[in-house]
Amino acid sequence: MAALLEVKNLGISFGGLRAVDDFEISIQKGQLYGLIGPNGAGKTTIFNLLTGVYKPSEGVIMLDGENITGLKTIEINKAGIARTFQNIRLFKELSVIDNVKAGLHNHYKYSTLEGILRLPSYFKTEKAMTERAMELLKVFELDEEANYLAANLPYGKQRKLEIARALATEPKLLLLDEPAAGMNPNETMELMETIRFVRDNFDMTILLIEHDMKLVSGICEELTVLNFGRILAQGETAGVLNDPQVITAYLGE
């Protein structure tokens, strides 16, 4: 079976700095895949390349058999990649439910005129959007806060809301950038359950960046370790984590 995400020879330079070099990855449908590495290794840069925030200097990105290299962020989202951000980026002045409804934007449509004139299609579609959004919020136990302003949510819940919003765009591949950052061990455990639940119930493929090794070893089936923009090790989680090179990179000489 062809991989869902197939990346070959991906690279980018900023000025003279080689941020990512010869990056390759192959993720199967339904996999939970981890991308780890020390700070500044280029993990978030790879997410930015995959989602079109940066244009790669070279390389090919294939999603589900479709070449998405060099497309704009919007087009890549429509092609099926959604993401969360390391530094949370919510629509802070919108309510929690509206954040998710914004994610549903491209799947529930009515025209501007129908919206302004409040035609029946407006009420019908808005109702369907609300229902779908509430379903997603329930998964992340955010349904009770649906009408809070996103800015007023506690930190852990903001991270969850970002995942819910990304899922609302109905992606094939979900990229999570440090989903457990700033969470306490209990919250992290809970998050692991949620991520697994999302994979199983939404039939999702997930690539995540994470520093929390307990989370990584607990849920990721395969790992890629980055160091200085290059792949250090790649393969099944247990094997990679025992790789002496990886241990050196993490713990120093």
Next chain:
Amino acid sequence: MSFISYLINGISLGSVYAIIALGYTMVYGIAKMLNFAHGDVIMVGGFTVFFAVSMQGLPTAAGIILSVVLCTLLGITIEYIAYRPLRQAASSLAVLITAIGVSYFLQNMALLIFGANTKAFTSVVTLPAIKLAGGQIMISGETIVTIVSCIIIMTGLTLFINKTKAGQAMLAVSEDKGAAQLMGINVNGTISLTFAIGSALAAIAGMLLCSAYPSLTPYTGSMPGIKAFVAAVFGGIGSIPGALIGGIVLGIIEILSKAYISSQLADAIVFMVLIIVLLVKPTGILGKKIQEKV
């Protein structure tokens, strides 16, 4: 030959814009705000000289000093009363609107004191005009003084910022207020100093402007203020050489359009050039590119 006279006039007007633009650019760099009242400080500078010299009969030198001192104090006071309380405000629009309020205040204050009639401003420059190329080109004393003042101010300010402790503090505050504070820099004092310098320059610009275009009303500073702001943006806001380049280019374009195209459309042409520059280089000619980290 008339082209060269126009060009010189353009550089002269541009020098005034550059001096005003310095005030905008420094204040923007350090306080991240558009000081809409800056143009009106120019007018206050002009009226002070008018009051001292034409109405009270004081010597010109006394008028100039009085004007600079008064505008400096005014700048510091405005910052202290109207802008400082809003520095941490939730929206940066708040201080913009307050600046507009201050602008209205200064205009109406002048209107109350001096009335709406246009005042004939007596030039503060006594230097005679020079004739070049056998009398074909005449350069007025005002023009010479304006251009020379601009050069002196630019050099002085560059030296001040790069060579003195206070100047370095200004750079530090404009980079990062929090970090500057932690390094023991008096942030409030530095911002006050910036307003003081900017306003003193506005006073000088006001005198030069009124000497070259000797009519004075409470609204005299408004349009030159806007154009100097355009010049600052044009050159790259926050940059001192940018203010100089922006000011001079703007002055030349304005005078040449007035001479060769249409005096009514001169402003439109100036603004059009600004738009084109910004579309090609969104942060101005010498502006730094800022990219948001994802």
Next chain:
Amino acid sequence: MKKLTINKNTKDNIITYGIIIAAYIVMELLINTGHISSLMQGLLVPLCVYVILAVSLNLTVGILGELSLGHAGFMCVGAFAGAFFSKCTQGVIPVDLLRFILAIIIGAVAAGIIGFLIGMPVLRLRGDYLAIVTLAFGEIIKNIINVLYIGKDSSGFHFSLKDSLSLGLGEGGEVIINGAQGITGTPKDATFTIGIILIILTLVIVLNLIHSRDGRAIMSIRDNLIAAESIGINITKYKLMAFSISAALAGMAGVLYAHNLSSLMATPKNFGYNMSIMILVFVVLGGIGNIRGSIISAVILTLLPELLRGLSNYRMLIYSVILIIMMLFNWSPKLINLREKYSFKRLFKKTREVQ
């Protein structure tokens, strides 16, 4: 929970509409019973104009989150397009109301198109840069209208950017737009009632847009552009949509303005950046993104100089002081803290509501 939001929005909107209608009824009663000065009556249409301008600018500043200082330029386009149409068709369309409605549509569409054309290149600029470019465009529009001459004779329309003579009008020709003299003799079709109807129309468009799928997209761009892109929202499309609708509504206000005057000129006072700034003051003082606030502050700030008229020369000075004090009072973090400390809400220990 879900019901609550819908109710809250609807309730909020009903209050806004209610205020407008109540104000209309009260004013009409006062006019009919002769309790209102002619000076005040003359202010009614301008009030409607300013309210529409403030609400429409709030769409750009509060909802889209972009600072525009060229709103008066769009008003100017609308005013001249509408007045030009009315002047040309004065003899052709005998029904005043029909002609005025058409003029409003034409003014709004013209301003909307100009807004779209300007927005396309400039909306990728951010913050203060966008502000200065919109200011520049406003001034350009005003300057061009000041040198625009359009005349009409038996052979059709003639244009010139020089003077009315170079139009070369034939026998019986008429200059319609006469450069800096503008348009004279526009039919005075604007009434308070039509003004109120246009306000309500503006509110319906703006409020319904905000609470729709497109409004959500626009506000998501305001709150976080990068995140909005990442969920597939077309940034350019929605920025342009908000900006053009805002411009079109300003154009509509311009038509109303033009049909309230016997001669229409583009001066720095009515269509210059000072006007744009004044509209921005309404928006910021009323609360950025708060539509009802825009209406209230537009009314108060327009009436304030008139109410202070007794103070003659001091009135604009006092106006400016009030403006500064109100801004400090509303926005200074220190004063906000102080107010919260001694507010009645706190005294009654009312639990703080979220949202």
